[in-house]
Amino acid sequence: MSTRVTKKMVTPFEMCRATGAVLLVNLYDPQVPTLQLFLEAVERAHLPLLIVGNKLDLVDQARVHTVQRELGQEFPVMSLLTGENVPWVAAEIERRFPEGSRIVILGIFNSGKTSLIAKLTGKSLRIGDLPGTTLEFEEHEWNGRVLIDSVGQVIDVNRPFMVGYDFTGCATPEEMFEKALRLEAEGILSSLVTAKEGFLRALALIQERVRNGGRIVTTGAGASALVAEEIAGQCYETGVPCLCLTNNMAQALPVSFAKGTGEEEGGLARFIADQVTEKDVLIGISASGGTGFVYEAVRLAREKGALTVAITENLDTPLGKYAQVVIKSNAKPEGPSSTRIQTAHLAIGHALVCILAALRGVTAEDSIRYMLPEKIATKKMGIK
Numbered sequence: 001m002s003t004r005v006t007k008k009m010v011t012p013f014e015m016c017r018a019t020g021a022v023l024l025v026n027l028y029d030p031q032v033p034t035l036q037l038f039l040e041a042v043e044r045a046h047l048p049l050l051i052v053g054n055k056l057d058l059v060d061q062a063r064v065h066t067v068q069r070e071l072g073q074e075f076p077v078m079s080l081l082t083g084e085n086v087p088w089v090a091a092e093i094e095r096r097f098p099e100g101s102r103i104v105i106l107g108i109f110n111s112g113k114t115s116l117i118a119k120l121t122g123k124s125l126r127i128g129d130l131p132g133t134t135l136e137f138e139e140h141e142w143n144g145r146v147l148i149d150s151v152g153q154v155i156d157v158n159r160p161f162m163v164g165y166d167f168t169g170c171a172t173p174e175e176m177f178e179k180a181l182r183l184e185a186e187g188i189l190s191s192l193v194t195a196k197e198g199f200l201r202a203l204a205l206i207q208e209r210v211r212n213g214g215r216i217v218t219t220g221a222g223a224s225a226l227v228a229e230e231i232a233g234q235c236y237e238t239g240v241p242c243l244c245l246t247n248n249m250a251q252a253l254p255v256s257f258a259k260g261t262g263e264e265e266g267g268l269a270r271f272i273a274d275q276v277t278e279k280d281v282l283i284g285i286s287a288s289g290g291t292g293f294v295y296e297a298v299r300l301a302r303e304k305g306a307l308t309v310a311i312t313e314n315l316d317t318p319l320g321k322y323a324q325v326v327i328k329s330n331a332k333p334e335g336p337s338s339t340r341i342q343t344a345h346l347a348i349g350h351a352l353v354c355i356l357a358a359l360r361g362v363t364a365e366d367s368i369r370y371m372l373p374e375k376i377a378t379k380k381m382g383i384k
């Protein structure tokens with residue numbers, strides 16, 4: 001089974017026979033709606049719970065308060081990187097969960113679940129900033145207790161999270177249809193707050209680049225490739241020079257590119273970054289923020305002076321770190337399938353291109369002109 005499939009597998013929460021839970025909150029990118037689902041699941045399972053905020057080193061006190069307010073809970077905060085408050089948290093885990101406890105460490109990927117277990121047990125474990133470093137539940141002995149590492153995407157097996165929507169309570173296809181469309185719209189609306197600041201920064205910087213003759217280059221993989229194509233298409237229809245390069249086009253581009261795609265993502269990243277000049281804008285789109293060639297192309301393009309923008313759901317990822325400006329959607333929670341995220345990314349892309357066009361004073365007449373087919377005289381069939 002490939003790791004990708006493994007990553008998408010949902011491990012039953014109850015199967016790990018936990019008697020207690022620690023929920024780690026990534027203060028840097030808390031993803032409150034998803035945390036709320038974790039809280040509901042823990043409550044339904046009647047598990048004693050300790051909530052702990054991590055990555056204190058990356059945020060200020062005001063941020064901590066905002067997250068606590070949004071989550072409706074006060075909780076201790078620590079930094080596993082600097083060690084701040086970690087001894088206190090370790091003592092608190094011992095105090096709350098008696099010997100013999102089976103404590104499941106929950107939290108969205110990259111919240112530091114495995115880092116916490118490594119710190120407590122002194123073990124050397126697989127830790128990394130790619131979403132989904134831990135792909136299975138793993139048990140670790142600690143002080144007469146068992147710490148259970150979990151997969152960042154596991155939320156609640158009582159709900160059908162393998163699909164984009166939870167149709168619980170829908171009796172007819174009609175109700176499902178209404179719910180699906182409402183959920184898609186909600187994914188866009190809940191991105192309003194998280195995306196706004198990055199969007200406005202990106203807009204101003206892109207406007208300047210386009211004014212100075214720069215192009216917009218878009219990239220993404222799979223469903224995000226479709227978003228990349230759509231953004232580029234809209235750019236073209238509003239008179240912005242653009243280029244879209246995705247792994248969907250492997251067969252249509254040079255051999256070295258196709259080869260690079262199949263063998264390692266580095267070749268593709270280099271190919272994309274090579275097409276971007278220092279005048280251009282590279283927009284990398286990745287729902288997870290962990291698509292290798294996308295974040296690597298962004299890193300390389302930024303190195304040569306291009307403006308780099310990420311559209312992603314997850315700030316605390318390689319793409320989030322490498323891009324100069326991040327436009328963060330907030331379309332989760334919905335489990336491994338990401339329909340709502342793509343819908344939100346499309347809406348963000350449409351807004352970007354249309355606002356750019358409005359600010360450039362593109363008129364209806366202009367835009368019709370950009371869309372009209374232009375005839376070019378060509379030879380007759382059969383003339384060699």
Ligand SMILES: Nc1nc2c(ncn2[C@@H]2O[C@H](COP(=O)(O)OP(=O)(O)OP(=O)(O)O)[C@@H](O)[C@H]2O)c(=O)[nH]1
Pocket residue numbers: 054055056057058078079080081082107108109110111112113114115116126127128129130131132133134135150151152153
């Ligand atoms: N700045 C900072 N980084 C941290 C802290 N704790 C963990 N990290 C980093 O965050 C990343 C994710 O850590 P992991 O322990 O792998 O997170 P996880 O929750 O197990 O992630 P998954 O296995 O993907 O679900 C790693 O790069 C860690 O080094 C912290 O307190 N501050």
Ligand SMILES: [Mg+2]
Pocket residue numbers: 113114115126127133134149150
């Ligand atoms: Mg982990």
